Amino acid sequence: MPQETRSSVSVASMNCHSSVHIPLTIEEDKLIDGSVKVLSVIRPTWAKEKVNFKVFTDGITNKLLGCFHEDFPEDVVLVRVYGHKTDLLIDRNAETRNIQLLHNAGYAPHLYATFCNGLAYEYVSGVVLDTTSCRDPDVFPLVARMVALVHKVDSTDDVPKEPSIWLKIEQFLSIMPQTFKEAEKQARFLELIPPKSRLEEEYALLKTELSSVGSPIVFCHNDLLLANVIYNAKKNTVTFIDYEYSSHNYQAFDIGNHFAEYAGVADVDYAAYPSPEFQRNWLRIYLETFHSTTEMSGANDITEHDISCLYVQVNKFALAAHFLWAIWALIQAEHSTIDFDFLGIMVKVIFTMHICGGVAYSSMQQPLCCVKGRGVGGPKGGLNVMICRKDTAFYW
DSSP states (O other): OOHHHHTTOEEEEETTEEEEEEOOOOOGGGHHHHHHHHHHHHSTTOOGGGEEEEEEOOOSSSEEEEEEETTEEEEEEEEEEOOTTGGGTOOHHHHHHHHHHHHHTTSSOOEEEEETTEEEEEOOOSEEOOTTGGGOTTTHHHHHHHHHHHHTOOOOSSSOOOOSHHHHHHHHHHHOOSSOSSHHHHHHHHHHSOOHHHHHHHHHHHHHHHTTSOOOEEEEOSOOOGGGEEEETTTTEEEEOOOTTOEEEEHHHHHHHHHHGGGOSSSOOGGGSOOHHHHHHHHHHHHHHHTOSSSSOOOSOOOHHHHHHHHHHHHHHHHHHHHHHHHHHHHHHHHOOSSSOHHHHHHHHHHHHHTTOSOTTTTTTSEEEEETTEEEOBTTBOOOOTTOOTTOOEEO
16 A cells, blocks of 8 residues: 555544544455555555455445455455445445444454445355245244344444434435436336336325334344345354444334345245245244343243234335335436346336236235235235235235
């Protein structure tokens, strides 16, 4: 790293730990060069010729590079470069606070440094979950318990303990594109996506319905897609990563959002949404941990009624998760430089929301179910989303 850059490195205090901030911007096409500069600060004894680099390609928001030293195989550094224009979507200062908060609690990797458009943090050994492993009886209880432990974290700061979902959706709606620069995207947008005014109406209905279901407000991850869960079979542990959207929110949103991810992202299988039986088993484990006094003890007074209440709340809030990420995908479709069909995500969600015709949410008091992606609502149709399975019906 040039001397003038090295000398300007600062250490910013965060809670009871310190994190180095490096005044550096890494270009997306120069990940290795930028990562070498980061390593010169946080691993100054590492010789460049002994470091191997691996670009991880699974992410659809950020660029991620692994830095592996030949002599220190256990000390792997991940360098994450934020996606183009993601500052429109994410409060990066809040993200670093969240990582420190969860790391202090023992639930997140160590944050080594931040730089102008990214951060460097500890590599977590293991494999990311997929649509099969997330159902493994050895794995899903670990996830349920970890979600509960995160939900029990007390931030003890001045941040209001208000649900973030409504402000986040409103933020996304305020910056969603009305037109696209690319002609093909613009044509798809005009043909398939409802106008902003329609989405705002549906948001208002969604907020009215869900604000009254009584879900507790807790500290949430808010983005528990399967790729953000690392399973270590040897240690029998799971670790959550990528706390970009973490904040206080409705308990049921975090769980419903996670369940929605069971159906996949790029190749969505609507029937893969977890069955009621699976959900109830998952939720029982979650509640036992959430209501326990220690990490090792379980609550013995969890009733079937408790599970049923949370089950209903979770599946209702899965609707909010779909709405949020649909608008997010629309924004990404215009700004992201990653080769991914973000507009296609939005189209899929809108398709499932409106396939019955009629006004979305018009039959919230009616049973909803889907058969291979085709919705069956009340007499006026209704909102039909990925949460529905061919063998289930959810009642609003």
